[in-house]
Amino acid sequence: MLQSSPTWRIIVLLAICVAFISTVYTAPVPKPKPKAPAKISLAQLQKAMAGNCPQATTGDAITCKDALPYINAAIKKYKLKSKGQRAAYLANMFYEGGHLKYNHNLVTKSQGTRSIMPAVSLRVFVDANPSVQKLWPGYPGSVVNDSIVEVLIKSRLDFEPGAWWALSGPNCAQTAAKLSGSQASFEAWEKACINGGLDTIAARAIIYKTVYASI
Numbered sequence: 001m002l003q004s005s006p007t008w009r010i011i012v013l014l015a016i017c018v019a020f021i022s023t024v025y026t027a028p029v030p031k032p033k034p035k036a037p038a039k040i041s042l043a044q045l046q047k048a049m050a051g052n053c054p055q056a057t058t059g060d061a062i063t064c065k066d067a068l069p070y071i072n073a074a075i076k077k078y079k080l081k082s083k084g085q086r087a088a089y090l091a092n093m094f095y096e097g098g099h100l101k102y103n104h105n106l107v108t109k110s111q112g113t114r115s116i117m118p119a120v121s122l123r124v125f126v127d128a129n130p131s132v133q134k135l136w137p138g139y140p141g142s143v144v145n146d147s148i149v150e151v152l153i154k155s156r157l158d159f160e161p162g163a164w165w166a167l168s169g170p171n172c173a174q175t176a177a178k179l180s181g182s183q184a185s186f187e188a189w190e191k192a193c194i195n196g197g198l199d200t201i202a203a204r205a206i207i208y209k210t211v212y213a214s215i
């Protein structure tokens with residue numbers, strides 16, 4: 001019989017080996033997980049803040065060290081994947097909130113969180129984010145625009161609205177996708193996403209330049 005021939009046995013054995021090896025080599029390679037945004041280090045944040053880190057966490061002010069975990073969590077949660085997006089979020093927040101000194105607009109108390117957003121904008125943020133809506137049992141009927149700022153601050157979500165808005169706010173996605181080291185890219189984002197088509201603010205663009213070079 002064929003099976004008893006030694007040559008035939010070797011051929012069968014080789015075939016099994018080849019089959020085994022090709023199984024090993026064609027085994028599906030696990031897909032790499034989507035890359036999380038790069039984390040900002042304390043040294044980078046301090047450099048980006050250009051000597052403006054508050055000395056203590058007291059009142060509205062927060063030190064760079066205390067702010068860092070919230071900043072990185074917000075960047076991750078709202079998927080600010082490019083350096084330009086992270087820099088735009090930080091630059092706008094530093095400009096609006098006096099470099100981590102303020103959580104409230106000094107005149108209009110309903111306006112605030114770290115990027116000092118008006119109550120109606122905070123409401124847009126809440127309406128777009130189911131994870132945040134859980135803070136209001138009976139949402140949406142129970143939400144009062146003017147008190148959103150206090151709810152978010154008390155829940156330690158004050159770094160979140162600005163991070164969400166930078167990429168996902170109304171009219172932001174297109175210019176956020178093009179944020180780069182160029183000042184023009186920041187000004188285009190600022191106009192479309194932050195100022196509702198109004199002029200740019202030179203001081204904010206200068207902060208962007210510093211932040212982009214630091215992170």
Ligand SMILES: *[C@@H]1O[C@H](CO)[C@@H](O)[C@H](O)[C@H]1NC(C)=O
Pocket residue numbers: 119120121123124145
């Ligand atoms: C609350 O904010 C939303 C979103 O900006 C707005 O449509 C609505 O009119 C505001 N409500 C009040 C009572 O101001």
